[in-house]
Amino acid sequence: MGWYRKLFRRLFSWFEVVAIVGIAIALFVFGVGVIWATLSPLPAIENFESRRVAESTKIYDRTGNIILYDVHGSMRRTEVPIENISRYIRNATVAIEDDTFYQHNGFRPLSFIRAVLVNLHLRGGIAGQGGSTITQQVVKNALLTKDKTIVRKAKEIILALRLERIYTKDEILQTYLNEAPYGGTLYGAEEASRYFFGVSAADVTLAQSAYLAALPQAPTRYSPYGTRRSELDDRKNLVLRRMYELGYIREEEYRAARDETVVFQSREETGIKAAHFVFYVREYLEDTYGPDVVTNGGLQVITTLDYDLQKKAEEIVRERALENKTKFNAENAGLVAIDPKTGQILAMVGSRGFFDPDIDGMVNVTVMPRQPxxxxxxxxxxxxxxxxxxxxxxxxxxxxxxxxxxxxxxxxxxxxxxxxxxxxxxxxxxxxxxxxxxxxxxxxxxxxxxxxxxxxxxxxxxxxxxxxxxxxxxxxxxxxxxxxxxYLLDMTAAYATFANDGIKNPPVAILRITDDVKKTLEEYKAKSERVLLL
Incomplete structure (x- = not known):
């Protein structure tokens, strides 16, 4: 076994060397960024009070005339003092977002070094891995651009340190909780509490607070009305476990809240058209551009949807699903329509009733695995x-x-x-x-x-x-x-290949995306490929 111990010691030493070198590189790179940021003009901290509200993202049908969904809409947000936000929400948010919030001065060096090391390894930059404190997130959203560079990160840290000297922890946390995204048009804990649970932020339960704290990291992905409810439940349980580990709640509170069944209010049908399709598009946008760009970037998204055809498809699904219930005891149905020549999705109906909880209507059956x-x-x-x-x-x-x-x-x-x-x-x-x-x-x-x-x-x-x-x-x-x-979407696309004489066009939902300055980020281009000789 001597050779085994020697090999283990060598490997351990090698890992130590790699870690030390990595930390040295990270510190050097960040040091350069700090020097550059110090020499560069910084936004005035006074701008924190007069910052501009982000622009909403709009999703249109293929004509560009019909808004299927306005991500912000009327900007549903109600600012309240921190005293009117449940301590459960405050503690849950701190536990999952920044567990040393009350101890640090706006910046956590070890978390930042870890983030730099991970991103230098994965992406050659510092863009992807987390590590920002709540104070840094407030600064980033209020005073800085969304550039993902070392200099911007250094400025964020410098301003966070300054902000901590001017504002109290409660003032910073209050700002965060009044402006955090909770999905769609919902901003701030007060509006989210009323929308999801029908109560004010002062009156939510522990379990409800854990759900709220789980959302801001990826509000569309974890939406209680989407197809990833189990992931939201897992993250809610993670929030509760962190609260217990940090001493915010007792073990019996943790277990009771973990096992509690929380009911979300039904969503209003007004303000959203072709709901399953919209969430399908939003998930793509978040995966491609990130939740922050989708939430705050003012994107204009022209989709492939033919809204007249969509309305007919929804009517057909409602009628046929009821017939299926009578004949086959099958209560639900879905429909996808694709143009075989282009692969463009013209209609997508994920259930016979998006807002019908009896059939889990918010689940999009067109992208769920089913036997054909x-x-x-x-x-x-x-x-x-x-x-x-x-x-x-x-x-x-x-x-x-x-x-x-x-x-x-x-x-x-x-x-x-x-x-x-x-x-x-x-x-x-x-x-x-x-x-x-x-x-x-x-x-x-x-x-x-x-x-x-x-x-x-x-x-x-x-x-x-x-x-x-x-x-x-x-x-x-x-x-x-x-x-x-x-998937029904796949089956429709595959049959479209037969209809197109063996030429495949992958299903596509978007014709064009522009940002808030009208720059084109993405535009439909045919990706035809002959896959069958018919």
Whole structure:
């Protein structure tokens, strides 16, 4: 075991050297930034009181005339003194955002060094990793540009130190809690408390406060009305655990709040159109440009949505979903419409009622994994055609046992034996592939998958637009009958490839994005690719 200890000591020493060198580099780089920032003009701290409110981001339909969603709208914010903000909210925010807020003087050197090291390693800069105190966040939002440079970071720290000498901790925290983003048009703890829970910021419970503190880091991602509610719940529990660890609450309070079921108020339908599509677009914007740019950057987003078609799609989904409830006891439905020539999403309906809690209507089923049933069959037949089989190739529609170690005359599906039937329990004898696909007959489809191969069929499906089914080894012959989960958006895009003579256009939701000075950040360009020879 001596060699093992020597190797461990060598590795440990190597890690120490790397850490020391990294810290030295970080300190040198930051030192240069501090010198430069000191020599550069700094914003007057007096500007803190007269700062300009950020401009909202607007999301439009494809004409640019219909606003689907105004991220700020009427700027829903009510400023209140810190005495009118629950101590639960204050402590929860400090616990998750800046746990040494009451001890530091505006800057945490160790947190900053860690952030610099991570970002130098990951991105060659200091843009991505956190490390800012609450005071720094207030300064950044009120006095500085959004440039992600060392000089800007140094200015932020210098101004944070100055701000701490002028304002009390409560004044700084009050500013933060009155201006923090909580999603959409909601700014400030007071407005967020009333919107989500119907009470003032002074009257929220511990569990409600933990939810509020969880939101500002990524308000769209963690929105209680989006598709990531479980992530919001996890972050709420993290807030509570940090409050307990820091001594803000007792263990019994922590456990009770962690297990409490918190009900959010229903969202008003006014002010948002094509809600599932809007949240789909917002998530893309935040992933691409960051939550701060989306919230404060004044973006103008022209989407691909045809609002007239969208209204018809919503009506169709409501009607058909109710029919499905009567016929199949299925209460929900979704719809996606794509232009095959461009890949542009013209309509997206994620449920029959966005504001209907009984069906989890805010969940966008078009981007949730679902089994496609027989809708998967065309991918298998297309694979068979690529392998040389033709529409006139004959297969036999007979009751068949497909599991090799099961008796051929055992024509039932049980245990690990697989002998599928047809939807009408009728077997038609010899059939061409053309007729088998046209009539959606199961047994010939399974035989065609056997001939085409599972891996090859999955490969073709992914080629034409399916983004799931990455591990081909997980699937067998049931795949052709819908045994693998896919997204409705992907299925629509894949079928659009068939409709476009084998030319794929990836689904796209945005035509153009401009910033607050009308600079074009992004513009639609066709990304056509031939993936099938039809």
């Amino acid at each position: 049933g027989s809708a998967f069959k065309p991918f298998v037949y297309a694979t068979a055609f690529e392998k040389g089989y033709t529409p006139e190739t004959v297969v036999f529609d007979l009751k068949t046992q497909f599991t090799a170690h099961c008796a051929p005359n055992d024509l039932e599906t049980h245990d690990d034996c697989y002998a599928p039937g047809n939807y009408d329990n009728v077997f038609r004898g010899p059939m061409t592939l053309r007729d088998a696909l046209a009539q959606s007959v199961n047994v010939p489809a399974v035989k065609t998958l056997y001939l085409a191969g599972v891996e090859a069929s999955i490969g073709l499906a992914r080629r034409v637009g399916i983004t799931t089914l990455a591990d081909a080894g997980r699937y067998g012959l049931t795949l052709v009958l819908g045994g693998g989960e896919v």
